[in-house]
Amino acid sequence: MDGLPEELLDLVVAECDLVSLKRLRRTCKVLARLATPRVFEHVHIGMFMESLQKICCIAAHSDFRGMVRKLTYHGELLPYFESRDEYAERIDMRPPFSLFYQMYCFEKGLPVLPSGDMRYREAKSAALAIWTKLPKVDPELDLDAYYKDYQTIWEEQQDWDEERTQILRRAICNLPNLEMAEVSLQEMGTPKNHGPVWGRLLPRILQGPDDWKFIDSNEEASLGVSLDGAQQITHLLKALCERTTKPVRSLKFATSNNVFWCQATRLPFGNQSLWPDELGGLEIDGRVYEMRYAFQNLTHLELLISFDHFWDRRDWIGSGMRAFLQEAKKLERLHFGYSEETKDREDDRWDDPLQILGDVHWPVLRTLRASFTTRESLLIDLLKRHSATLKRLSLVDMALSRAHGSWASIIEQIPRILKLEHIYVESLWDSTCEDNGGAGLFEFWEGGAYERSIMDYCINGGQPPLIYPRDWNQAHPDEPTQDYFAPLRDHDSEESEEGPSEEEASEDEEDEFLVE
Structure with a gap:
């Protein structure tokens, strides 16, 4: 195999998984030279001493440190168990x-x-x-032995101090070609136990993030779970601010409960009665203005914020969000989600992120994916402010407050405002349709004539399409849509088998590699 031209060998290496790449590195010099950059281009770490030692070794290596293009910092914290x-x-x-x-x-x-x-x-x-x-x-x-190992690793995270944080930040700063960074948290439906970082810990502690996602909020272990990612986001953003080499252009992270700018860097487990919203009082606004400059050079950002409408400090969350996003003047692609987990759609007292952001403008924004509750007027104003640059728009899991507009009106205005190359819509709540409290539009994407008519209109203009599925089905009985309304109350709908909804297939998918 090593007798093949390097161009062909490189194509073979590109199709190999991480285990195969590591084996290829031990076969011959040619394959080692081709495989090594792919092993180190994506580094995964967690808030553990083993991960700290690894990234320090990579950052100190004259060759390996220049191969790192992406860093994923896994943000889960081990929950505390009494026994x-x-x-x-x-x-x-x-x-x-x-x-x-x-x-x-x-x-x-x-x-x-x-x-x-x-x-x-x-x-x-x-x-x-x-x-x-x-x-x-x-x-x-x-x-008993596994529990002892678990306690040891749990204590590693609790004892994580400023000295370790500084060592980590210096290592991140010594990766000269780092382009992308993210803090990864457990997502429903996405297993992590056997993946990067946690796959190495699983044989030692016999459990992982997949086993903690259903911890009840009244359990003592929930305090650790609710703070997942808070310290890791702080570590990463401070490191990005301190970099003097090539700036990181792509950043992805999600926050839940009180977000990172309101939380302590150390967890006060001596007082198990502290609720997450009280932890914000331990360290407040000072760090916001230290870390927001990490957003100044970003061209790609995925920021997903979720919180409890009743428990969390929404004023801190909103002001922090605004401070950071207003710094991101170089954004070309933005995926922004802002969700209140206990929000009642009939309650008009909600936090509208567009109202909080004011007249924010990202001068070179080309791609926007939005997921939040807002008013028609504010969403239209946002689109108008970016009409000169915005070419790709995705509206997913969005809602309009009652008496504050309709999706039919918004879709009709899109081609008058934007010159789009791509449009995608999914799960849009409309309170104006039906007499039973509202309905969900585009619950799943079929790619049929109904969806194509809306896409064609949004991109090319012309006669406004029929937005509501029932209107479409009456007018086009030969090409009906399977989309359906999801009534809010007092209405029984027929069960329908959902198919997968996918955004444009051309979105780049990056290979993930675990450094061992």
Whole structure:
């Protein structure tokens, strides 16, 4: 194989996973030279001593440090457990049911269907019955030893001090070609236990983020979970501010509960009664103005903010959001989400991020994906301010407050304001349609004539399309849409099988590599 031209070898190497790349590095000098940059181009770390040592070694290596293009900082914190038994309750060593079901179908000679497909329902129920009876913990394991390891790693995070933080920041500053950075948190439906960082810890502690996502809010362990990512975001943003080499252009992070600019750098576990909103009082606005300059050179930003409408300090959250986003004057692509987890759509007392941001303007913004609740007038004003540059627009999981506009009106105005090259809409709540409190539009994307008519209108203009599915189906019985209204109350709708909704396939997907 090493006798092939390097151009062909490079194509082969590009298709290899991380394990294969590491093996190729040990075969010959040519393959090692081709594989090594792909091993180190994406570095994953967590708030652990092992990760700190690794990134310091990479940053100190004359060759490896220049190969790093992307850094992912995993933000989960180990929850606190009072006892071994409480720790053991979270362990589940069974294979994921999706994988178990595939093996079951293979043994029975059945095709593996998508999870939403209701055919072979009996086979799926039978597989689930078997999987449920599997033991969660191997009875031969010495859980006392694993619990001791868990406590040791938990203490590593609790003892994380300013000295370690400075070492980490210096290492990040010594990666001269770093272009992208993110803080990664557990997302519903996205497993992490066997992925980067946590896959290495799993054999030592027998559990991970997948096992903690259902911790109830009244459990003591919830304090750690609610602060996931807070310290890590602070570490990363301070490091980006301190870089004197090539600036990082792409940043991605999500915050929940009180966001990072309101939280302490150390967690006061001596007082388990502290709620997350009270932690904000330990360290307030000073750090906001130290870290917001990390946004000055960004061209790509994904910022997702979620919080509880009743518990969290929404004034701190809003003011911090505004301070950071107003610094991002070089943004070309923005994915911005702002959600109140307990928001009642019938309550007009909500925080509108566009109202908080005021007349913010990103002079070179070309791509916008928005997910929040707002008013028609404010969204239209935002589009008008960016009409000269905005070419790609995605409106996903958005809502308009009652009596503050309609999606039909917004869609009709889009081609008059923007000259778009791409448009995508999904799950838009409209309170003006129906008499039962509102309905959801574009609950899933079929790509049929209905959606194409809206896309064509938004891009090319012309006669306004029929926005509401029932109107479309009456006018086009030969090309009906399966989209449906999702009434807010007092209405029973027929169950419909959802298909996947995907944004434009041309969005770049980056390969992820774990450094070991």
